[in-house]
Amino acid sequence: MAEMIERISAGLERAFAARGFASPSVEELRDAAGVSLRTLYKYTPSRADMVLAALEHRHRRYMARIFTELPEAQGGALDTLLARVGGWMAEEAAHGCLFHAAVAADPDSARLRALLQRHKAEVAERAASACGLPGREAELLLLLEGLTQSWPLHGAQAIAAAQQLGRALIQAPQ
């Protein structure tokens, strides 16, 4: 059933977000997913697949939360975007970006690397289009990544810094 993989992915995402990627054993993941070991392995045939399922679920949630119903105005869109990322950090990702954490925990996995790249590229692209700044994906991704990574250290100050740099980005041409 489609609901089963959704339920499993949601549980896995919760488990990995709370406990990191290295330490939770498959038995802990089973408890978090709320199914039996056999069913867990049926839908995600290896621990690596459990990681991928969790990240795909997170990607969907992140995109939905960050990009839906942004204001139309250029500056307003970017400001809102950055504030939402700050809110996401506070509520969901106090330990930093889950995609980077997954790759760091298993740097040899090509599938994981590809998923990270796809996630970041899609975020940059959606941000550029939402803010009306085509071709500025590099600058926007730099702001978003900088905010995500410096939020644990500077909190609300990091959001303000990102918004200030974002205004400079909009005013500066080229």
Place this chain on the structure above:
Amino acid sequence: MAEMIERISAGLERAFAARGFASPSVEELRDAAGVSLRTLYKYTPSRADMVLAALEHRHRRYMARIFTELPEAQGGALDTLLARVGGWMAEEAAHGCLFHAAVAADPDSARLRALLQRHKAEVAERAASACGLPGREAELLLLLEGLTQSWPLHGAQAIAAAQQLGRALIQAPQ
């Protein structure tokens, strides 16, 4: 001897940088350090200590490479700083910041978290003082982290984006 711990730390840093923090076994670390298992455990009594020794060594190398002999001029200093971080990424950290990777691989370690915070705080402080931008640590760290994290995706474009945002930071007051 002091040279022994230095040699071990250097080898450990190389091993973790090349293979990540999760997968290398202590035997691999021993080979990378070029000493016996007994000596390795004498200077770093647990695998967690090996990680800390590697990160301390990296911190020293990073600070020395990024911050020595920066130009005096405000804009020149920040431009050079960001270019050097780009060079560091290309040559030494193609897979991203080693400190973040270590914390991601073992999120429960308080010592590791503290070391990450100290490293980032010191980087931000040195950057602010080198660029003559006291009180702008949050903005500078955001730029540096953004560059570090987006470099794997955008390469030289990421450096240019960081430098452009850096110029905006210097011109904008407050």
Place this chain on the structure above:
DNA sequence: GCATGGGTAGAGGGACCATTCTACATCTGT
């Protein structure tokens, strides 16, 4: 009534790994 598909519960295999311990080599100062 019962075959079947999809679920639970949980034990076991086989491999790997961090750490400790034993036995031996080599330098150094006296």
Place this chain on the structure above:
DNA sequence: ACAGATGTAGAATGGTCCCTCTACCCATGC
């Protein structure tokens, strides 16, 4: 010459973990 500190080489231990497999339960349709 030799005692002691410091090193190497590598085996043994104890534990954990991923994954598989057996045994069983239960709804649904014919």
